[in-house]
Amino acid sequence: DWTMAxxxxxxxxxxxxxxxxxxxxxxxxGGVDSxxxxxxxxxxxxxxxTCVFVDHGLLRLGEAEEVVTMFRxxxxxxxxxxxxxxxxxxxxxxxxxxxxxxxxIGRLFIDVFQKHAAEIGGxxxxxxxxxxxxxxxxVSFSGGPSVTIKSHHNVGGLPExxxxxxxxxxxxxxxxxxxxxxxxxxxxxxxxxxxxxxxPGLAIRCPGExxxxxxxxxxxxxxxxxxxxxxxxxxxxxxQAFVAILPVRTVGVMGDGRTYDFACAxxxxxxxxxxxxxxYPFTHQFLGETATRIINEVKGINRVTYxxxxxxxxxxxxx
Ligand code: XMP
Numbered sequence: 001d002w003t004m005a006x007x008x009x010x011x012x013x014x015x016x017x018x019x020x021x022x023x024x025x026x027x028x029x030g031g032v033d034s035x036x037x038x039x040x041x042x043x044x045x046x047x048x049x050t051c052v053f054v055d056h057g058l059l060r061l062g063e064a065e066e067v068v069t070m071f072r073x074x075x076x077x078x079x080x081x082x083x084x085x086x087x088x089x090x091x092x093x094x095x096x097x098x099x100x101x102x103x104x105i106g107r108l109f110i111d112v113f114q115k116h117a118a119e120i121g122g123x124x125x126x127x128x129x130x131x132x133x134x135x136x137x138x139v140s141f142s143g144g145p146s147v148t149i150k151s152h153h154n155v156g157g158l159p160e161x162x163x164x165x166x167x168x169x170x171x172x173x174x175x176x177x178x179x180x181x182x183x184x185x186x187x188x189x190x191x192x193x194x195x196x197x198x199x200p201g202l203a204i205r206c207p208g209e210x211x212x213x214x215x216x217x218x219x220x221x222x223x224x225x226x227x228x229x230x231x232x233x234x235x236x237x238x239x240q241a242f243v244a245i246l247p248v249r250t251v252g253v254m255g256d257g258r259t260y261d262f263a264c265a266x267x268x269x270x271x272x273x274x275x276x277x278x279x280y281p282f283t284h285q286f287l288g289e290t291a292t293r294i295i296n297e298v299k300g301i302n303r304v305t306y307x308x309x310x311x312x313x314x315x316x317x318x319x
Contacts, residue, residue: 033129057085208247
């Protein structure tokens, strides 16, 4: 009989067999996948594992603190918190092409990892929370011709360039299975239930040029939106929800003045594995209330739209 407890034991055995007594570094993104991978690998090889959490300046409000606290204090897993926001945002200045953004971020991740792998005295392995759909989507799309839709920076390329071997204990799993494994490993429910968050972070929710101003506005709007979703008890019904800040300013009126601020788009989808998705049918009342809150509480946004595109033909993220 197949059980998650059995899978866990088998995965631990395989990790030990693969790694031996070598050192492993694991990139934590703050998402469920890399967190589950890290906790599983830590169970297998203890302090041979060092986690690196790269703050690329493209994280959500409070995200870095949340992740660092959980891993250091709750799990006692050795963790390097690398604040590299100057580096990433500097290199991304003036970049608006989505693939260039992804490739730039992927390249910088390699640099930062290499630096820290050297610091911990020669890691031989790199651990990644790659899932089955990541493996599939980077090769083909829904059985169609073999084209790359988006460069997922956590798949391929990275370890070869770094001279590291890969440990990918979640490679055969879908998202719901990773969550079940996380529960089995005792990760807090609130953390396991978190919506997926992409490696390139807010960069791909900021179409056009990325600026600190836009990122600040986006972080605030996103926090209000997620707060609304939680307050209405909808968070667990939705597979992923976020705000994208649009590269356009529009005219509005507030009090007795004219405003000329950014427009944003709310996104919320239901999905099983991220490969296909439907937009979430919020009530008009929810949407209206959320728009009002964002415009009142977030300086810099004066227009809110709701994205009703399914995947396909859209993708979940805007880039
Ligand atoms: P798309 O936008 O391709 O996204 O429909 C499907 C799911 O994958 C996430 N995503 C990523 N995750 N690195 C990641 O770790 C990436 O480069 C990346 N791009 C998209 C996205 O958030 C959604 O859950």
